[in-house]
Amino acid sequence: MATQHSRSAARLMMAPAVFVLLVWMLVPLGMTLWFSFRQYLPLRGGDLGFAGWDNYVRFVTSSSFWPSIYSTLIIVGGVLVITIFFGILLAMLLDQPMFGQGIVRILVIAPFFVMPTVSALVWKNMFMDPTNGLLAHLWRFFGADPVVWLSDVPLFSIVLIVSWQWLPFATLILLTAIQSLDSDQLEAAEMDGAPHLQRFWYIILPHLSRAITIVLLIQTIFLLSIFAEIFVTTGGAFGTRTLTYLIFQRVLESQNIGLGSAGGVYAIILANIVAIFLMRIVGKNLDT
Amino acid sequence: MARAVSSRRKAINTAVAWAIGLLIFFPILWTILTSFKTEAQAIADPPIFLGFDWTLENYRIVQERSNYMRFLWNSVIIAGFSTILGVIIAVPAAWSMAFVPSRRTKDILLWMLSTKMLPAVGVLYPIYLICIELGVLDNRVALVVIIMLINLPIIVWMLYTYFREIPGEILEAARMDGASLRNEILYVLTPMAVPGIASTVLLNFILAWNEAFWTLNLTAVNAAPLTAFIASYSSPEGLFFAKLSAASTMAIAPILILGWFSQKQLVRGLTFGAVK
Numbered sequence: 001m002a003t004q005h006s007r008s009a010a011r012l013m014m015a016p017a018v019f020v021l022l023v024w025m026l027v028p029l030g031m032t033l034w035f036s037f038r039q040y041l042p043l044r045g046g047d048l049g050f051a052g053w054d055n056y057v058r059f060v061t062s063s064s065f066w067p068s069i070y071s072t073l074i075i076v077g078g079v080l081v082i083t084i085f086f087g088i089l090l091a092m093l094l095d096q097p098m099f100g101q102g103i104v105r106i107l108v109i110a111p112f113f114v115m116p117t118v119s120a121l122v123w124k125n126m127f128m129d130p131t132n133g134l135l136a137h138l139w140r141f142f143g144a145d146p147v148v149w150l151s152d153v154p155l156f157s158i159v160l161i162v163s164w165q166w167l168p169f170a171t172l173i174l175l176t177a178i179q180s181l182d183s184d185q186l187e188a189a190e191m192d193g194a195p196h197l198q199r200f201w202y203i204i205l206p207h208l209s210r211a212i213t214i215v216l217l218i219q220t221i222f223l224l225s226i227f228a229e230i231f232v233t234t235g236g237a238f239g240t241r242t243l244t245y246l247i248f249q250r251v252l253e254s255q256n257i258g259l260g261s262a263g264g265v266y267a268i269i270l271a272n273i274v275a276i277f278l279m280r281i282v283g284k285n286l287d288t
Numbered sequence: 289m290a291r292a293v294s295s296r297r298k299a300i301n302t303a304v305a306w307a308i309g310l311l312i313f314f315p316i317l318w319t320i321l322t323s324f325k326t327e328a329q330a331i332a333d334p335p336i337f338l339g340f341d342w343t344l345e346n347y348r349i350v351q352e353r354s355n356y357m358r359f360l361w362n363s364v365i366i367a368g369f370s371t372i373l374g375v376i377i378a379v380p381a382a383w384s385m386a387f388v389p390s391r392r393t394k395d396i397l398l399w400m401l402s403t404k405m406l407p408a409v410g411v412l413y414p415i416y417l418i419c420i421e422l423g424v425l426d427n428r429v430a431l432v433v434i435i436m437l438i439n440l441p442i443i444v445w446m447l448y449t450y451f452r453e454i455p456g457e458i459l460e461a462a463r464m465d466g467a468s469l470r471n472e473i474l475y476v477l478t479p480m481a482v483p484g485i486a487s488t489v490l491l492n493f494i495l496a497w498n499e500a501f502w503t504l505n506l507t508a509v510n511a512a513p514l515t516a517f518i519a520s521y522s523s524p525e526g527l528f529f530a531k532l533s534a535a536s537t538m539a540i541a542p543i544l545i546l547g548w549f550s551q552k553q554l555v556r557g558l559t560f561g562a563v564k
Contacts, residue, residue, distance in 0.1 A: 009469060010388035013380035017444055018396065020377065024437045025403045028411035028418075035413065090308065098301040106548050107309035110316055113547030115498040117518040118536045122319050124522075126529055132331040134318065141334070167312065169554075173563050176555045214562050225407045228500035228515070232522050244409045251413045252505065264410035275405040279398050285562045286394050 029268075035261035043255045055262035059250075068246040071155060071239055076223045078159035079166055084215060087170030088208065092200075094171070095178045105175075112168035116228035123161045124150060124233045154238035162229055166222075170215045177211035178204070210281070217278035224271055243267055316540070323347070323533035330529035346534035354517065356538065363513035363539075365428055366503070367496035370436040371489055374443045377436075379485070382447035383477070387459060397448065401560060404441040408501045419506060428511045431503060435496045443492055446557045450484025451477075487553035490546060497543050514539040 039051040059065060094105060111119065127134050128149035136146035149157040181204065189199050225244050234240045236249060247267060251260035310317075321337065322330050329340045350356055385393045415434065416425070424430035454477065462476045500515040507516050518539055521532050547554075555563055 006388050006469065007390070010384035010390070013384040014396070016377050017381035017400070017440065020437060021400055021403050021440060025406065028414035029406070031414035031417070032411055093301065093305050093308070096301040096305075097298050098305050099298070100302065100306065104305045104309040105551070107313040109547070109551055109554075110313050110544060112554070113494060113498070113543050114316065114540050115515050115518070115543070116500045117504075117515045118319075118540055119315070121518055121521055121532065122315055122536055125527065125532060126318065126322065127315065129527075132333075132527075132529065134335060137333050137335055164312070164315070169558065172551065173555055173559060176563055211563055214559050218558065221405050225409060225501070227409070228504060228519070231504060232519055244407065247409045248412065248505075251409075252416070257413050260413060264407075264412070267407045268410040271405050271407045271410075272402075275402055278405075279401060282401065282560050282562050283394065283398055286397065 032261045032264050032268075035257050036265050038258050040257040040261075041255060042257065051258055055258040056265070059259055059262045059266065064241065064246055067239060068241050068243050072224065072242040072244075074155050075159055075162065075226070075240075075242060076220060078155070079162045079223055080216060080219060082159065082163040083166045083170040083219065084212060086167055087174050087215070088212075090167070090171045091174035091178050092204070094175050108171055109168040111164050112166075112172075114165070116165065116226075117232055119165055120161060120229045120232035123157075123164070128157060150234055151238050154234055154240045158229060158233060158240055161233070162223065162226060165229075166219055170219070173215050174208060174211055177208050181207050214278070214281060217274060217281070220274050221271060221278065224267070224274070243270070316544070319533045319536050321533075322529055323537045325530050325533075327528055327530045330533070346530045347538070350531055350535045350538070354535075356517070356535070359512060359514050359517035360538070362428060362511055363497055363515075366431045366435060366511075366513050367493050369432045370439065370496045371443075371492045373432065374436045374440050374492060375447075375485065375489060378440060378443040378447055378488075379481075382444050382451055383473070385444075386448055386451035386454075387456065397445065400441040400444055404438070408438070412505065415502075416506065425506060426508045426511045431506060431511055431513075434502050434506070435499055438499070438502070439492050439495055442495070442557055442560075443488055445560045446488040446491065446553070447481075447484060449556060449560075450488070451481060453484075454480050487550065488557070490550045491553045491557045494543055494547055494550060 036055055037051055037053075039048040039054070040046070041048065090108065094101065094108070098104070114122075125133070130136055130146050130148040133146075133149075135149070139146045147153065185203055186199060189203055194202070226242070227244055227248065230236060230240055230242065230245050236245045241249070243263070244267065247260050247263040250256050250263055323346055324342045324344070325336070325340050326343060326345070329336055385397065419425040419427070419430055422430075458476060458480075459472060462472050467476065497513075498515070500519075503513050503515045504519060507513070518535060521535060
């Protein structure tokens with residue numbers, strides 16, 4: 001039924017969204033690319049000319065590059081492992097019959113709606129403060145010396161905070177996936193005498209694999225760019241400087257735009273590698 | 289047969305699930321409780337759970353000392369207008385992609401999604417520079433536009449998945465009856481699309497409210513929303529737990545309530561329709 005008329009109307013209706021997103025993507029991206037090849041120091045002489053691949057080489061050979069990759073991997077990897085592992089367990093638990101299921105679900109999901117600066121600050125001060133924090137009270141209660149969380153085990157502390165924020169997301173998506181599981185299949189397995197572990201391993205887990213992949217990819221993209229949690233807690237100190245934070249510091253703190261932009265290009269490439277896999281899954285879903 | 293769960297097992301499920309739920313919710317609960325304590329009670333060892341003198345003093349102090357209302361107002365304006373603007377731009381686009389799909393629709397949708405995955409830090413300086421050049425650093429309009437743009441792909445996607453569920457036959461019938469495109473949208477489509485649009489607005493308002501990269505980097509005083517206000521408590525004010533808690537509670541309470549209504553949309557919105 002789509003006439004020529006409605007086709008051109010459709011194109012017109014799409015135009016504003018496509019246009020603004022195109023500008024939003026191309027202009028800053030083009031500028032970042034341009035700056036990445038310049039020696040550009042706004043506070044120390046401005047644009048000092050073409051730099052070739054200098055910024056790209058200097059960014060990866062600087063002494064802070066590999067530590068930043070290390071902290072990025074630990075934080076992203078740690079949060080992924082924790083949220084997916086406990087997410088599966090929690091989703092299976094919430095799928096069981098119980099009293100007050102709706103309320104429990106609300107309690108579990110709540111952290112996702114807390115703004116990142118609040119959760120970072122609440123954890124940093126009220127829980128992880130070495131003298132007055134609740135965890136310090138708890139440690140002392142058991143006769144242990146309080147841990148100075150953010151300087152003694154900084155990466156672990158940040159993984160803990162970020163996992164708390166993202167566990168609801170993983171749980172909710174995995175729960176949605178579990179609820180779409182055909183219960184006949186499980187009942188059949190149960191009647192055939194398949195023990196719990198086998199039912200989990202051969203029926204539930206394969207059914208969840210697509211949802212797990214989606215959680216993994218979406219979280220990776222968001223986790224690669226976490227910022228507020230580090231900004232508020234350690235400010236990048238104690239080895240918590242992730243790639244994102246390193247670029248932020250190069251750009252806004254030390255105002256070395258060329259170097260920061262080269263880092264930005266690396267970050268964009270990295271995110272795109274993850275994004276390609278996610279798009280493939282999402283794209284497949286569009287066809288059906 | 290297998291579905292008949294023994295009441296004992298149900299009791300165990302209930303106990304375990306409630307314990308875990310409360311554990312996960314505890315930091316929020318503790319923040320809310322602490323906001324009603326005095327500073328001395330807030331750091332008392334052993335901690336006081338309920339047996340303290342409830343006071344609203346902290347809320348009063350936070351409001352008086354920090355111009356809290358302005359930050360709140362900025363949050364409302366930035367989250368509200370960026371969502372409305374985004375929906376206005378996205379509805380026609382999502383409508384045309386859902387009802388007049390072409391060979392390129394899928395590519396356009398995936399491309400839009402790819403702009404969402406651009407790491408913000410990669411374009412931090414260009415955006416910063418553009419804001420300076422246009423004189424809109426620390427400006428609410430600039431933040432409305434930027435946050436609208438970062439959420440636009442999600443808005444288009446969510447609306448698209450909702451619109452696609454509206455049966456096309458109804459539109460065909462309307463067309464047969466001679467409805468113009470305008471009437472078709474106004475009287476046939478809109479009533480059916482309202483729930484989807486409402487869910488989209490809700491989720492994107494929440495995402496915009498909590499956005500904490502651009503709001504931290506592009507604001508100072510005038511346009512700073514609650515995310516930036518809370519970050520300013522980092523130190524040394526952060527050591528006043530009761531006031532910190534009061535400020536935090538005020539910043540998250542409205543969104544917690546909205547969030548509870550949007551659980552279902554959360555899955556669809558953030559997985560781009562891949563999990564429903």
